[in-house]
Amino acid sequence: xxxxxxxxxTAVVAGLLLGGLTSGQALADGSGSATLDAARARGQVVCxxxxxxxxFSLPDSQGVMRGLDADTCRAITxxxxxxxxxxxxxxxxAQNRFTALQSxxxxxxxxxxxxxxxxxxxxxxxxxxxxxxxxxxxxxxxxSGVKSVKEMDGASICVQPGTSTxxxxxxxxxxxxxxxxxxxxxxxxxxQGAFLSGRCDAYSTDASALATFxxxxxxxxxxxxxxxxxISKEPLGVMVRKGDDKWFDIARWTFAAMIVAEEKGIxxxxxxxxxxxxxxxxxxxxxxEGEMGKALGLDPKFAYNVIKAVGNxxxxxxxxxxxMGVPRGINNIWTKGGxxxxxxxx
Amino acid sequence: MSAPDPRLIRAxxxxxxxxRLSWADPRFRAVIWQVIIIGIVLAIGWYLVANTNRNLSxxxxxxxxxxxERVAGIPIGESLISYNPAEDTYGRALWIGxxxxxxxxxxxxxxATLLGTVIGIGRLSSxxxxxxxxxxxxxxxxxxxLLLQLLFWYTLLQGLPAPRQAWHIGDAVFLSxxxxxxxxxxxxxxxxxxxxxxxxxxxxTWVWNRRARAQQEATGxxxxxxxxxxxxxxxxxxxxxxxxxxxxxxxxPVLRGFNxxxxxxxSPEYFALLMGLVLxxxxxxxxxxxxxxxxxxxxxxxxxxxxxxxxxxxxxxIVLPQALRVIIPPMTSQYLNLTKxxxxxxxxxxxxxxxxxxxxxxxxxxxVEGIAVIMAVYLTISxxxxxxxxxxxxxxxxxxx
Numbered sequence: 001x002x003x004x005x006x007x008x009x010t011a012v013v014a015g016l017l018l019g020g021l022t023s024g025q026a027l028a029d030g031s032g033s034a035t036l037d038a039a040r041a042r043g044q045v046v047c048x049x050x051x052x053x054x055x056f057s058l059p060d061s062q063g064v065m066r067g068l069d070a071d072t073c074r075a076i077t078x079x080x081x082x083x084x085x086x087x088x089x090x091x092x093x094a095q096n097r098f099t100a101l102q103s104x105x106x107x108x109x110x111x112x113x114x115x116x117x118x119x120x121x122x123x124x125x126x127x128x129x130x131x132x133x134x135x136x137x138x139x140x141x142x143x144s145g146v147k148s149v150k151e152m153d154g155a156s157i158c159v160q161p162g163t164s165t166x167x168x169x170x171x172x173x174x175x176x177x178x179x180x181x182x183x184x185x186x187x188x189x190x191x192q193g194a195f196l197s198g199r200c201d202a203y204s205t206d207a208s209a210l211a212t213f214x215x216x217x218x219x220x221x222x223x224x225x226x227x228x229x230x231i232s233k234e235p236l237g238v239m240v241r242k243g244d245d246k247w248f249d250i251a252r253w254t255f256a257a258m259i260v261a262e263e264k265g266i267x268x269x270x271x272x273x274x275x276x277x278x279x280x281x282x283x284x285x286x287x288x289e290g291e292m293g294k295a296l297g298l299d300p301k302f303a304y305n306v307i308k309a310v311g312n313x314x315x316x317x318x319x320x321x322x323x324m325g326v327p328r329g330i331n332n333i334w335t336k337g338g339x340x341x342x343x344x345x346x
Numbered sequence: 347m348s349a350p351d352p353r354l355i356r357a358x359x360x361x362x363x364x365x366r367l368s369w370a371d372p373r374f375r376a377v378i379w380q381v382i383i384i385g386i387v388l389a390i391g392w393y394l395v396a397n398t399n400r401n402l403s404x405x406x407x408x409x410x411x412x413x414x415e416r417v418a419g420i421p422i423g424e425s426l427i428s429y430n431p432a433e434d435t436y437g438r439a440l441w442i443g444x445x446x447x448x449x450x451x452x453x454x455x456x457x458a459t460l461l462g463t464v465i466g467i468g469r470l471s472s473x474x475x476x477x478x479x480x481x482x483x484x485x486x487x488x489x490x491x492l493l494l495q496l497l498f499w500y501t502l503l504q505g506l507p508a509p510r511q512a513w514h515i516g517d518a519v520f521l522s523x524x525x526x527x528x529x530x531x532x533x534x535x536x537x538x539x540x541x542x543x544x545x546x547x548x549x550x551t552w553v554w555n556r557r558a559r560a561q562q563e564a565t566g567x568x569x570x571x572x573x574x575x576x577x578x579x580x581x582x583x584x585x586x587x588x589x590x591x592x593x594x595x596x597x598x599p600v601l602r603g604f605n606x607x608x609x610x611x612x613s614p615e616y617f618a619l620l621m622g623l624v625l626x627x628x629x630x631x632x633x634x635x636x637x638x639x640x641x642x643x644x645x646x647x648x649x650x651x652x653x654x655x656x657x658x659x660x661x662x663x664i665v666l667p668q669a670l671r672v673i674i675p676p677m678t679s680q681y682l683n684l685t686k687x688x689x690x691x692x693x694x695x696x697x698x699x700x701x702x703x704x705x706x707x708x709x710x711x712x713x714v715e716g717i718a719v720i721m722a723v724y725l726t727i728s729x730x731x732x733x734x735x736x737x738x739x740x741x742x743x744x745x746x747x
Binding site for chain 2: 181
């Protein structure tokens, strides 16, 4: 027992000494954007997606990731590195998506994630832009005869845990003094299976995902009904880490560029013909004049690269969401009655 | 030769020598090495904590356990205690998760032990069919990953008919893809008191049993146990219940709207998880029981048989008590496994502590704290199981006389 205390003291001192050696390395702050520097060094942007939702991110028969979220990754990659193919997709779950971005495993998160105050306030993350203005909806079986959420007192509802959907439903039922039994399953395929097998009366998530899920059922799609009620606002956006404002700027202005392109009628097909345009807005957008790209730390033709890679915002929608039978509605650009409005690029 | 008594070893300890500050002294060397190793471990731990804290604050990610006090707002499907997402905190939500883990692990351990013991004994049966069937069971169930088994049972339960077409026994028990619905007793004070009397009666019976054994050892005559047990555990609680009005209110499940209302429920998620865990773990327990029984020398069976005991009596009074000494230590591992395996609940939507903590960390963004809660809960449960099993093991171990 005599040697116990001296030993402890020595151990603590040794620990402090060894610890002192390592504590010298502070978090390295690169020039401009640490995320951009890292992406350039590795020659790739790493983008977190779902990889499971048709219309948003789902591999096609050739294994190429398709969808609005996937194209969002491509657009930002084209802006950052000049080549939309210098991109690696990392599938994330509803549960691990924020950790993946916080820890630096992915450079940005484009995964149908709702922009909320607590997520921006608590997670150390921020939303660069909304790529889909959505809301929580309910999918039920036609055979159940349900016409509205108001009729669903006492229903069992299948939902993924850790989503803003589960909070929205809880709020809605609380507000309307109704009760429901949540069936919470992490794995998307299992939640959908539980709904199809009749374990739940309804399947709830963002209305967009419900529409694409219904569409993916093929001939059986007619047995399922998307209820008209949309019970919450779910602006789905692109997230980046806080503390790298330059990277945030790149993500934000990539969207602005795609919106301006749609306003001006510039598409993936005809973008080259606009290089000789006399419109100062277009000339600045495409990097023919001005130093817009440089201000972001990018190639002067970053917007040209984006449009060449994925087209304008409307093309992205038409390619991915229109086939699912969802009208564009409020997701249109502002000149066509929608919410997508770009600040001037000057 | 038997191992020497540890108390004797201590008595013969070598005389103490003073510690020399020389590399030649093995005790001094040992101290130095221990200091270095503890120092390295502490340094790594300190570095990890400091690094995490630095990065969390650099990224402005919220830290601390303050979120436990915040209103949760997350829905919870099944709970042993009342839960209102509008008012209750994350702390309470997590506690519900812990209770749900207990609910599946506690009942799972009991059922797995019973089933495993029966199957283990079955493997040693002289009945060819029984021995082969149980052997087949053990080999099959142990060789399929537990997660697949859980998904299999859950999918199977989803194949049951919808509530409106539920299979039923009379108007009382309904089996549908929403689970098993059974009538439940409307709980009244009379039931509580009868239950309290039952507990007191059980303690009384235990005391009587001890006295009976002492008397048997002293005189060779064993007083009857069953009349006392009957009186204390059945008649007294029954009389109390009758004296308080003998309430027999029963609540039956009734199909109303989307689902059955009223009555008790066993959800498909819970049932699939329990069934998967019990069947899987029973396969291992069966092998432990079989090996434990086979570890008892055949001479014990023969000697007991020569005394004229029946086979079942030999098993119960001679073989199993001795086999327990071999069985208990590996059994502890199986209980720990079952408890930890219950975290696979997330795959099939049963809300155990992992599921609720996952949701919590996702809604609050506090991953480090959420994982810490999960680890603390499992560590506590596992240590409790280990300690109680070690205590039991020490109690039944061979005592040198």
